[in-house]
Amino acid sequence: MTTIREATYDLLRSNGMRTVFGNPGSNELLFLKDFPEDFEYVLGLHEGAVVAMADGYAQATGRPTLVNLHAAAGTGNGMGVLTNSVYSHSPLVITAGQQVRDTVGQEVMLANMDAAQLPRPLAKWSAEPLAATDVPRTISQAIHMATLPAPGPVYVSVPYDDWEREADPNTHYLAKRTVSAAAALAPEQLAEIAEAIDAAKNPVLVLGPDVDAERANAHAVALAERLGCPVWIAPSPARCPFPNTHPLFRGVLPANVASINELLSGHDLVLVAGAPVFRYHHHRPGRFLAEGTELIHLSNDPSEVARAPFGRAYLAPVGDGLARLAAAVAPRVVTPGTGSTTAAGQAGASRAQAPAGVDRADRLHPDTVFRTIAEHAPEGVVYVNESTSTADSFWNNAVLEGQGSFYSPASGGLGFGLPAAVGVQLAHPDRRVVATIGDGSANFGITGLWTAAQYGIPVVFVILNNGTYGALRRFTRALDAGETPGLDVPRIDFVHLANGYGVAAEAVDTAEELRAALQKAFAGNVPVLIEARTYFE
Structure with a gap:
């Protein structure tokens, strides 16, 4: 039986x-x-x-x-x-x-x-x-x-x-049984999109997490380089669909209507692939796009294309669509490293232009933490990031070049990052995973340390401990909410917490200490937690 x-x-x-x-x-x-x-x-x-x-x-x-x-x-x-x-x-x-x-x-x-x-x-x-x-x-x-x-x-x-x-x-x-999805852009649909791109004087690409999920980053690069156009990542990214060191990379779009309008102004065509249009967060209302700007949306999610409030949408696999578009559009001659002539595009063009934060006597600036990790991480490193108040520091300093190099929460619920890093490392035994987690976020998924220890999963956990919910403090400023209760989480000792779950750990508050801790962590093959004591600006 x-x-x-x-x-x-x-x-x-x-x-x-x-x-x-x-x-x-x-x-x-x-x-x-x-x-x-x-x-x-x-x-x-x-x-x-x-x-x-x-x-x-x-x-x-x-x-x-x-x-x-x-x-x-x-x-x-x-x-x-x-x-x-x-x-x-x-x-x-x-x-x-x-x-x-x-x-x-x-x-x-x-x-x-x-x-x-x-x-x-x-x-x-x-x-x-x-x-x-x-x-x-x-x-x-x-x-x-x-x-x-x-x-x-x-x-x-x-x-x-x-x-x-x-x-x-x-x-x-x-x-x-096997079940396969065979839908793709019809030839006439592909021709429509390619014709619109070719007719545009100043197109721009906005890429989302499904590009990375469909293993299509190389197709996105091929399309961007064929057009010589700038590339933005859609707001609140859960994955990285384009190398953030590429000359055409401009950054991550902010999650509000007015700022997206400003940054994409001057472009007559916006091609959004693998992301919703758009997942706004901060309320800064305005016109969706500037007068004369057309938006084309390519997604494999019926809900995304149905609920978008503007744009012309095509429901089809994103990876296949990008690959075929890269072959179909006419190549353009563009000065290397420029891509876009818009002021907004040039403003976000270089990560090197961002001034580095300054460390304090006993506290690290988040810039230092992410920069030092990038300097010492092995080739093929995968980042799992859930440090919401340090997003700018992360994107200005982390190096995200390969397929599947970055994972982050796709919604507002905390508790994803620390244990998700354990799952990502299980899936990639040939790559090293670094989990950069805020002290507030870490507490929602702290038990993931036990699993890492028991199964010998060699994630390097870096807890950025500034003693407060930094993202909420920024919101109090934006909303003019003043000082509200429940924003600080002081005196949490992550070293002792990690040790209690069986993970080796140490705390650092200088760049030299962080550098030494990272070198030791990457030289080994066991889970390690580094508590980086940082400050909130």
């Missing part, structure tokens, strides 16, 4: 999903019974950290990743981080244990009432099978839903007694 559990593991195996991230409870134990030797279970001590680790792993591998949570409580604990998974298009397949099927309606202890409704509207799709024999098919549907355009997290609640039941004889067909 083949059980539902055995059939499900065969299904997961056939889809390359042999790494399971989880934090189990009693409802999940029968799923984990006789855990296959060819699978790996990665334990996290809090469901938020579990989802973040799986998210980082899924983004870095580009493959669907299984998350196993405990009933409604575990699902709820993970939903704060799930907001990031939605906007990063992470193909997470989240399963949660349900009580014994016959008792669910009685609302016994640990019953997940209206389970399919719980993760909505965050989950792309959610379900609870109506019969035990339908569990494998439902999970198969979840896997394909998670990976079809646009990718995203899905959720399946399974009554725990289902795992021991006998599978339907036809279940074996599921493991042999």
